[in-house]
Amino acid sequence: MNWLNPFVALNDLQQFLEMGGDVLLIIMFATFFMWAFILERLAYYQFAHKKNTRRAYSIWESRSDHKSWAAHAIREQLISEIRQKTEQNMSFVKTLVAISPLLGLLGTVTGMIEVFDVMAVTGSSDVQAMSAGVSKATIPTMAGMVAALSGLIFTNRLERRGLRETQKVADALEIS
Numbered sequence: 001m002n003w004l005n006p007f008v009a010l011n012d013l014q015q016f017l018e019m020g021g022d023v024l025l026i027i028m029f030a031t032f033f034m035w036a037f038i039l040e041r042l043a044y045y046q047f048a049h050k051k052n053t054r055r056a057y058s059i060w061e062s063r064s065d066h067k068s069w070a071a072h073a074i075r076e077q078l079i080s081e082i083r084q085k086t087e088q089n090m091s092f093v094k095t096l097v098a099i100s101p102l103l104g105l106l107g108t109v110t111g112m113i114e115v116f117d118v119m120a121v122t123g124s125s126d127v128q129a130m131s132a133g134v135s136k137a138t139i140p141t142m143a144g145m146v147a148a149l150s151g152l153i154f155t156n157r158l159e160r161r162g163l164r165e166t167q168k169v170a171d172a173l174e175i176s
Contacts, residue, residue, distance in 0.1 A: 019132075020139035021114075023107035027140060030103060031147040034096035037089045038154045044085070045161065052085055053169055060173045067175065075173050082169045086162030090155070097151040104144020111137025 002008050017024050056078040065071050114133035122129055 016139070019135045020143065021107060021110060021136035023103060023110055023136075023140045024143055027100065027103045027107070027143045027147060030096050030100060031143075031151075034093055034100070034147065034151045037093045037096075038151065038158070040089060041093070041158050044088070045165075049086070049165060052082060053165070053172075056082055056169055057172060072175070075175065078173060079166065079170045083162070083166045086165055090159060090162070093151065093155055093158075097148050097155055100144045100148035100151065102144070104141040104148075107140020107144065108137045111135070111140070 017028070020027075060066075060075065060078060063071060063074065066075075111133050114136055115130045116133075118129045118133055119125055
């Protein structure tokens with residue numbers, strides 16, 4: 001139960017970030033922002049989406065004309081507004097998912113450069129001296145992949161939900 005102590009957890013996080021190097025800090029911030037936007041999307045569906053769809057339904061139902069060119073244009077606009085709201089911030093999340101493994105690869109490269117620097121300075125392949133560089137090469141790779149995989153799962157779910165919700169609105173706005 002020692003891990004529940006916030007000071008121990010903060011100390012462990014600091015040690016982990018030191019073992020992974022500076023790139024791991026960048027991956028941590030990218031992951032934080034990715035998850036902030038994922039949680040924002042989940043909150044949108046929980047709290048605001050129903051209100052937006054009810055608004056679109058009421059605008060459509062208040063129209064007496066559903067057949068004219070203007071009615072079709074208004075219907076398309078209402079569907080487009082819902083689509084835009086469901087897709088909001090998703091491109092940013094997808095970008096962060098895509099760059100996470102690349103940031104991990106950057107950590108691998110910088111860690112290996114550190115290993116080669118140690119080899120050049122010491123003139124030997126002392127495993128003990130190279131271990132810090134090896135951890136700086138492997139930990140960011142792992143962190144980048146974990147961030148990308150976790151984000152990818154939720155990104156796919158959110159995209160499918162957005163398409164499904166947009167299609168529901170399009171189906172509900174009947175053309176008489």
